[in-house]
Amino acid sequence: MLRYVAGRLVQAAVIVAIVATISFALIHVAPGDPFSAVLDNPNVSENVRATLRAQYGLDRPLPEQFVRYVGQLARGDLGWSFSHDRPVREVLASALPNTLLLMVIALVGSFALGILIALIQVARRGSAIDHTLSGISLFFFSMPDFWLAILALLAFTYWLPLFPVGGAVDPVMHEYMGLGGRILDRLRHLALPALTLTVLASPGVARYQRAALLDVLPADYIRTARLKGLTEREILRRHALRNALLPIISLLGLSFPALLTGAFFIEKIFAWPGMGLAVVNAIGTRDYPLVVGGVILGSIMVTVGSLLADLLYAWADPRLRAH
Amino acid sequence: MTAPLLSIHDLRTWFYTESGVARAVDGVSFDIGAGETVGIVGESGCGKSVTALSILRLIQPPGRIEAGSRIEFEGRDIVTLGDEEIRDIRGNRISMIFQEPMSALNPVFTVGDQVAEVARVHAGMSRRDAWERAVEMLALTGIPDAESRARQYPHQLSGGMRQRVLIAMALMMKPALVIADEPTTALDVTIQAQILDLLVDLQKRIGTSILMITHDLGVIAETTSRVIVMYAGEIVEQADVDELFAKPHHPYTEGLMHSMPHIGHDQERLNVIPGTVPAPTDWPHGCRFRDRCPYSWERCEQEHPPLYQVGVDHASRCHLAIEPERRNHPHPPLVVEEGVAAA
């Protein structure tokens, strides 16, 4: 187990190193020097330019620049965001909790919803309910993230104004609210983006879990359980789900990229102040250090996520736990 | 003779598949007496396992036990029982042992848990009592150090151990009938004998009946008192074990005998009988074995043979029973095995 963890950690480190290399290559191989916009912008102050030059050592030979760059990354220095006029790390650090909040809610919500749907489907497999739910799942599964978010925005803030438009809190009144009011305000703002991301992520879980359950059901041990005189319900809940949860833990790791991608669009469309919004806005302002910082951080999140999922898997599966 | 424990009458289990109705079991009738050991033997696809599963009503869609089939057990017809009642029989009055002890055990629970579960379901025992009972039972099946073994997961046990676990599970409630579906096929030769001995031994102690399903005539010879030979969804021959081995009547049984490997020689298919079992969606008219039969003649093509009585408690579904002289003129089988040309 310990060896396994160590191995996975090394692997994660290698991944981050490769991501760093890719991002370095992006910065330096790109034809339209990504910093020209900054370096020539009259509104960017001289010390920012100097910082940038120092950061990327733009006038040094490439290998030296690379060593410098990796060194800075290792220290957690992601450079200077000129559109925010703050270090990229600070920008991302202040945005990250919002993104994580959104992702965690959506993760928990979509897995709960997805597994529930799958259980209903499998309990009534072959029935009209099963087919209908499959169809609905597939429909939402095939939906581009941004499109569903646009529709949700349209439906629930314009046509049926149930939710406030954008942001994490009421920008004006939040400061003046009591504790209860603040919590309520946050929840009101959180509801629609979190729900949308949940709806986006659930079909994948439901489909995967349904398949996993159906994979498990023909298994001999399910027949054994049936043979023992267990009810279908007990079998589904006790024997099938428990086994089908293992693949779902793998799905947990696999779903991070999609969840993060979804969060990007959702943050953009619902103006949720997370790292997705920061990075997408940085596209518009050509704030290249921030974009690259977002890519690196996103990759780290995904790597860490899948690492956690793997560890969880190893812990949950008695066959692996022993080793 | 007292009333049999289990009495199957005209069992038909059909599967409604995309490529047609597969009549996997097609009119099977037989009895099992209390404490008796009956064997069903036949090639893959002959319907013996479906018969076993039908007895426990474990047929999953698209399979279905057809109306008119009757499976009488302890005075009740299993076919028409409610879900609740059938569940009460499963694992309690009738239990089953499978071929693959690894896959038949749930990998994420300890074996003790799985054995104990039976007692919890049927005897309503507490977790603790059930566990103790399970350990007892495991010990009874010859698992050394059962207490600690019970805390292990299936993957930590050897194949023979796992089979013992399954046997413990099956005998937990001292059922009236145990169905053993190829219980030794997946095991090492040396273990096979041990497991068979164990079964026979336990049967004697508990007094349960056994329905032994196998393709291995050696196992039949060793454990059973009466044999049913199945082919293409039907019983083709039925006799006491000694009678059958001494005087096989049906050409299929004959073929099986000829191809009988030495005990323990694991051979999945008895390839020596030329040809393969026809598709269950499309049983031939007349005798279903005729294409592979060295004696077949016109009658075999036109008339579906009934079960002829050919001796004391000995029946055979072969027209040779009424035209025995045909046995003197064997000919090569009509059909060359498919794929031979291509190979």
Added chain:
Amino acid sequence: MAALKRKLLLCVLLVFACVGTESPSGAPTGGTLVISTGADPDILMPSLLSSVLAAQITDLVYDRLAVIGDSLSILNDDGFTPRLADRWTWGADSLTIAFHIDPRAKWHDGKPVRSSDVRFTFQSSTDSTLGSQVKALLSNIDSVTTPDSATAVFWFHARTPQQFYDATFLMPIIPEHVWQGIALSAWRGSEQAKHPIGSGQYRFVRWVPRAAVELTADTANYRGAPRLNRVIWSIAPDFNTAVTRFLSGETDFFEQLRPENLPEVAKHPELRTKQYRGLGYIFAQFNLRDPANRARPHPIFGNRELRRALTMATDRSTMVRSVFDSLALPALGPTVRAYPTTDPNLPQIPFDLPRARQILDSLGWRDANGDGVRERNGRPLQFSIAVPGTSRGRVRLAVLLQEQLRQAGVKMDVEQLDLPVLIERLRKRAFDATIGAWNTQPSPGSVRGSWGTVGSRASSGTNYSSYENPVFDANVDSALSSFDLPARKAYFTKAYETIIQDAPAIWLAEPIPTVGYHSRLQLAHLRSDAYWAHIPEWWIPADKRIPRDNAPVATSTAQAESAGKKTP
């Protein structure tokens, strides 16, 4: 204190009750104005800012010596009213103006405003280290002297009609004691540039990026407290969210409605719209010099006839109606109708597609290969027009223009760029064409920089087209040095006629700024250059207040500062 507490408690209990208090002048005060906006300010420092929002905020926080009248006359001190300077005297030769600082004037941190602050403001604004965009406009001011702490004297190089305007309008006065310790090069990134301390009727409370900027009434102000207690800019991430917040009542005021918003606003009986005359115009501008070699004329746009043909091929009034509906008029030229010096009947190049085709034919641009695009000597009549992708109006105009020109056999590619990139290209004159927009100042003189030879030759000049015509320059100069309105108007008209006929740009649209506001809000005059100029006079009747009007107000400076520091 206990009484205050009780009062606050009452506020909380009777949320809908109003707690209007009377100001010394007798006008009712109280209430919160929330303005919807779609972007953050860039920097809250008058000499460095470039965003309109930053100007709104700093104009309320900082004071000028005097403010321009609503007529926007820039002639001498006509119509100007006192602010930090309670009076002023002209020198005998009119080359000096002595401003007397209002003795009651205090900075928001409690320090008095002195003449040295005025001198400091001038000196820092004109120091090239700071890099203020105002510097170029202050070239006529030689220096500022301070004979005593209450008097600031401006010394001018030349007598011009807009001397007084230059001295007062261009420079909100900043406190020397706050800024003197910071190197000029560090101003831009300084904390002070995020937490302004001024002398205006509103003091700064907080700026939470991407959320809000809040100002509160400076109740002890030398000019009296403003009528609204608070002004808050609610910063939405984009235009649409800003509009939606306004429509939903989350905000009270939206500064620039688009035509498609009007029916939405009309659906809300409590919302109103109001138009005022703006000072902006939009145009499609050509580069008259070859981007590859500025010594040569542009291979396409170097030709005046061709440029005129392009204007002729453009149905400007239809385009304007398509994009802006009733919220803009076709532009007259490099000017706006709000100037008293602008003749609204300036002769235009008419829309005449057949004639445009004829001209292009006669210039040798013909479609020989039948692909719909004219060519000459093997070179197709094709160019790309750069537009800022974030400006929807300009993108729309470009796409419409693309189709119009296609009908004349001209292939125009639309290239959407990010604003900083675009500005950079314009600065380097590395472009074929662009859709530009100028928001001009009250003085029509800015046309010198944007279309005159000065703006073409100077390295920081904004005459991106490199349009150079001595006739135009001479007429503009004459106009600017003339003290007589009819004469000024005549000179400007000549200058405009010249440039219109030279067609260095297709003059597209002059937007009519349209604000949306909640009917409970009582607006004052919306001044053309700055609708917000009179915000201190806006008010909300006591019977129309809603809970947020009565939210407790940050009162002391200390509180304001700590609130400000909380912002990350």
Added chain:
Amino acid sequence: MLGQTQDFEPISPPRPRETPLALGVRRLLRGRSTRAALVVLGIIVLAGLLAPLIAPYDPSAQPDIVALKDLPPSFAHPFGTDPYSRDVLSRVLYGARLSLLIGVLATIVSLTLGVAYGAIAGYAGGLVDAVMMRVLDAFLSIPRLLLLIGVLVAWPRLSIGALVLFLGFTGWFGLSRIVRGQVLALKHAEFVTAARALGASRRRILLRHLLPNLVSPIVVAATLGVAHVIVLEAGLSYLGIGVPQPQASWGNIIQDGADQVATLWWMSLFPGLLMVFTVMTLNILGEALRDAYERRS
């Protein structure tokens, strides 16, 4: 469905001369939803291909920029018009063309890379394989959209060809892992050993023996890959770094109307719906293909 009874495998032995592909197709056509999906996809593809013939208007024509702009769906303009008075239906049809084309071309690029990389890694084995797989892990852990954003922001103003290449370059990681697994498994399969024993060259083994066995995972990956690329392209275009503006792709049309969703909802709804249907049918087909092949093996 007969998995319940192990005894019961050979229902109908495969017809000897049928290729895996033909078998797959035959299996595929059995499902009702699969047939429906094929029909819908066929219609969409056909509509895209025939866009010039069936589009009611020129997708870039601006017939009347004042009177005909921003029209909601009507008989004359079933999908409404955009702010330039262009017919949205016509644009969506042309958009189908472009979006599908990008999807297919990018997927071809991905397939080529994925198969090559996976086959090499699997065939080489050992250290080469280990290194190649670690590199692959790194690529797999970068969310594709993020990677593309990073690339496309660095390379502004890309042509569609370059966009296709980048979409292709970022889409092969998953497939190459599958291919590598298959190659690894097949490498030691008897028929390959036999071929090697008979002196077949490495190239011949790869091409004649391994590739045909990779057909099924490739076909499945291709189907799902096209769906994925379509969604990605739309997302990037929506962010303004995908297909450059004058051309209509589904993402672009949605982006055109994105800043007026409330008033121009038809500009988001119709291209989006069409996209959902396309992706949905591709998903159905991909899965049906997978089922068909998996059941065979």
